[in-house]
Amino acid sequence: MSVPDRTTSPFEPSADLPPPPMMRGTWGWMRENLFSSLPSAFLTVGCLFLLAWFLPGLIRYLFIDAIWSAADGEPCRAPGAGACWAYVNAKLTFFTYGAYPRDQLWRVNTVMASGGILAVWLLWPAAKGKGLAALLFFAVFPIVAFGLLTGRTPFPSLLLPSPGSNIEWWAFRAAIGVAAVALPLLALQRFWLGGVLLFLVAWFMAAAHWRLLGLTRIDTDLWGGIFVSLLVASVGIVFSLPCGILLALGRRSRLPIIRFLSIVLIEIVRGVPLITVLFMANTMLPLFVPDAWSPDRLLRPLIGVALFSSVYMAEVVRGGLEAVPRGQYEAAMAVGLNWRRMMMLVALPQALTAVIPGIVNSFIALFKDTTLVAIVGIFDFLRAVDTQRLDPAWAGPSISATGYIFAAAFYFVFCFAMSRYSQMMERRHAAGRKR
Amino acid sequence: MATATNFRPRQVTNANAIEMIGVHKWFDKFHVLKDINLTVRAGEKIVICGPSGSGKSTLIRCINRLEAHQRGRIIVDGTELVEDLKRIDAVRRDVGMVFQQFNLFPHLTVLENCTLAPVWVNRLPKAEADAIAMHYLTRVRIPEQAGKYPLQLSGGQQQRVAIARALCMSPKIMLFDEPTSALDPEMVKEVLDTMMQLAKDGMTMICVTHEMNFAREVADKIVFMDRGEIVEANTPERFFSNPVQERTRLFLAQVLR
Ligand SMILES: Nc1ncnc2c1ncn2[C@@H]1O[C@H](COP(=O)(O)OP(=O)(O)OP(=O)(O)O)[C@@H](O)[C@H]1O
Numbered sequence: 001m002s003v004p005d006r007t008t009s010p011f012e013p014s015a016d017l018p019p020p021p022m023m024r025g026t027w028g029w030m031r032e033n034l035f036s037s038l039p040s041a042f043l044t045v046g047c048l049f050l051l052a053w054f055l056p057g058l059i060r061y062l063f064i065d066a067i068w069s070a071a072d073g074e075p076c077r078a079p080g081a082g083a084c085w086a087y088v089n090a091k092l093t094f095f096t097y098g099a100y101p102r103d104q105l106w107r108v109n110t111v112m113a114s115g116g117i118l119a120v121w122l123l124w125p126a127a128k129g130k131g132l133a134a135l136l137f138f139a140v141f142p143i144v145a146f147g148l149l150t151g152r153t154p155f156p157s158l159l160l161p162s163p164g165s166n167i168e169w170w171a172f173r174a175a176i177g178v179a180a181v182a183l184p185l186l187a188l189q190r191f192w193l194g195g196v197l198l199f200l201v202a203w204f205m206a207a208a209h210w211r212l213l214g215l216t217r218i219d220t221d222l223w224g225g226i227f228v229s230l231l232v233a234s235v236g237i238v239f240s241l242p243c244g245i246l247l248a249l250g251r252r253s254r255l256p257i258i259r260f261l262s263i264v265l266i267e268i269v270r271g272v273p274l275i276t277v278l279f280m281a282n283t284m285l286p287l288f289v290p291d292a293w294s295p296d297r298l299l300r301p302l303i304g305v306a307l308f309s310s311v312y313m314a315e316v317v318r319g320g321l322e323a324v325p326r327g328q329y330e331a332a333m334a335v336g337l338n339w340r341r342m343m344m345l346v347a348l349p350q351a352l353t354a355v356i357p358g359i360v361n362s363f364i365a366l367f368k369d370t371t372l373v374a375i376v377g378i379f380d381f382l383r384a385v386d387t388q389r390l391d392p393a394w395a396g397p398s399i400s401a402t403g404y405i406f407a408a409a410f411y412f413v414f415c416f417a418m419s420r421y422s423q424m425m426e427r428r429h430a431a432g433r434k435r
Numbered sequence: 436m437a438t439a440t441n442f443r444p445r446q447v448t449n450a451n452a453i454e455m456i457g458v459h460k461w462f463d464k465f466h467v468l469k470d471i472n473l474t475v476r477a478g479e480k481i482v483i484c485g486p487s488g489s490g491k492s493t494l495i496r497c498i499n500r501l502e503a504h505q506r507g508r509i510i511v512d513g514t515e516l517v518e519d520l521k522r523i524d525a526v527r528r529d530v531g532m533v534f535q536q537f538n539l540f541p542h543l544t545v546l547e548n549c550t551l552a553p554v555w556v557n558r559l560p561k562a563e564a565d566a567i568a569m570h571y572l573t574r575v576r577i578p579e580q581a582g583k584y585p586l587q588l589s590g591g592q593q594q595r596v597a598i599a600r601a602l603c604m605s606p607k608i609m610l611f612d613e614p615t616s617a618l619d620p621e622m623v624k625e626v627l628d629t630m631m632q633l634a635k636d637g638m639t640m641i642c643v644t645h646e647m648n649f650a651r652e653v654a655d656k657i658v659f660m661d662r663g664e665i666v667e668a669n670t671p672e673r674f675f676s677n678p679v680q681e682r683t684r685l686f687l688a689q690v691l692r
């Protein structure tokens with residue numbers, strides 16, 4: 001195609017040409033990335049050498065020489081034996097559930113499966129009905145999970161008469177009463193109020209029928225393993241983000257008292273190790289409340305972990321808020337948004353997407369820090385692995401090592417998944433908004 | 436989508452849209468506004484000009500309380516601006532503002548930028564807010580960009596979205612703070628055209644700008660500021676042909692050259 005002579009003909013935009021073809025094959029790529037210069041070539045060769053030295057042994061240990069099935073630790077103690085996967089297999093139930101009664105494991109499985117499904121539903125970008133998912137995950141799921149796992153009624157009888165009177169019958173009548181108010185409200189399109197009342201109806205009905213499930217009580221002393229680790233991590237994650245946001249807003253508040261309290265809380269909790277926070281939660285929380293209300297021994301570290309991760313989250317979120325340009329706040333005020341809406345609709349959405357890497361970083365740190373709850377006697381996954389290597393039937397250096405490899409793989413899989421997920425979210429947000 | 440049938444722009448109800456009486460403001464010890472007296476009648480178009488740092492932005496930002504004045508009175512369509520969130524919110528609903536740097540919300544689409552305040556502040560149903568937003572996006576001649584994000588638009592388009600966003604609250608008064616000075620020359624005209632259209636429709640406007648042709652054509656009154664004071668306020672004819680103050684003459688020699 002020739003360029004027209006601009007000196008004689010009038011200006012006409014010329015047609016678009018296709019981009020030049022990519023000139024790189026595998027070889028081109030290698031030359032560009034691996035052997036572009038002498039030092040780079042040395043590094044490449046050196047790394048290959050290290051891999052060649054290291055990798056075969058690792059593969060042999062993990063797979064080829066590994067013992068896949070055995071009745072006890074005997075074959076794994078043989079010289080030259082590799083990883084003892086038979087041990088992981090034999091102990092898997094214990095690693096997953098701790099000492100939770102074996103005939104009640106369906107309760108844990110139900111909770112973990114439904115929690116997992118709801119979490120995927122919430123996090124899957126293309127999924128529909130996020131509002132319903134959020135309602136189920138944040139309102140219904142915790143209640144059901146608590147009831148199923150503990151076997152205690154998750155419907156505190158705040159509005160109900162004390163035990164001894166016929167709670168079921170009372171709750172049933174209350175439900176009918178509330179429904180009588182809720183349904184006309186719904187008909188009048190007062191959806192919000194009607195929804196709250198319907199929730200109460202469901203609450204009373206569930207309270208009335210809960211005993212019919214006939215669940216036995218299972219104290220938290222028996223809980224353990226992966227299930228407890230995931231529980232601590234999810235509670236920490238679910239609470240740290242909203243609490244962190246509130247603390248960050250508090251720290252930037254114009255009201256001096258709120259700002260002061262937020263700063264004090266953030267700086268104190270951030271200034272001590274998590275272990276100290278856990279000890280304090282364990283010993284001090286019971287001092288502040290009457291005996292009957294004394295928090296459960298599992299609840300105390302849960303509060304400690306949630307508090308600890310919240311203050312870290314607060315600082316991450318504050319960084320994001322600082323990064324929102326002043327003009328954004330001014331534009332929000334100029335169109336008439338009040339402070340709360342300005343924060344919710346303009347500042348926080350931008351601040352939070354800006355700090356997705358920091359948020360996920362906190363989540364990953366939190367996930368690994370859950371192993372510390374073992375210090376205050378919680379039987380988490382790592383502790384479960386750690387105790388079982390003392391089982392005489394399964395004693396042996398390679399067997400212990402396999403347990404720890406398994407634990408490492410478990411933590412790695414979850415943390416890596418979080419990291420990849422955050423990278424995907426960053427890309428999605430960047431793609432929509434940037435030029 | 437619903438049509439914006441029952442929707443009507445609002446008008447200033449008092450004879451004076453804005454009254455500033457003896458307004459003073461300080462940034463720490465720095466006296467930015469000195470005894471500002473300015474009355475803007477309903478439907479009037481005021482252009483404010485003056486050298487950099489003379490307090491033009493600060494003056495118009497006092498009108499919707501992005502800055503608080505410390506002495507004197509500011510009355511916007513009958514509501515006096517005092518330290519009272521209810522009144523400030525009321526004034527901000529009546530006064531639209533367009534910034535030099537556009538300040539569109541980058542996480543929202545063009546349409547969402549325009550419907551955010553109508554939905555959350557005026558409590559309009561979503562469909563109606565959408566209809567109004569499309570109405571104004573059509574008026575600033577970019578309805579086809581409604582689904583895009585602000586950063587995907589050119590500067591001139593962004594500024595027109597910013598104007599549409601302000602108009603969606605059906606303000607009685609519009610404030611413009613150098614709306615064209617962050618734009619490439621080619622885009623200045625499209626924004627000025629939009630503003631002229633708005634002026635023709637009878638909007639009460641205060642506009643900080645150095646576009647003297649715009650001022651000549653649109654302004655009822657030109658206010659010249661220097662060092663926090665109003666040096667001279669005059670009709671365009673008098674202002675350009677026969678300014679009273681020597682300082683004004685000097686400034687005009689600079690900008691008109
Ligand atoms: N938040 C602030 N704190 C302290 N000083 C400020 C602040 N905002 C503005 N000033 C000062 O007040 C003076 C007036 O500022 P203003 O922005 O009103 O000027 P302007 O006339 O709009 O100038 P320009 O044409 O450059 O926009 C300037 O000297 C500026 O440095």
Ligand SMILES: [Mg+2]
Nearest residue numbers: 491492493613
């Ligand atoms: Mg300015």
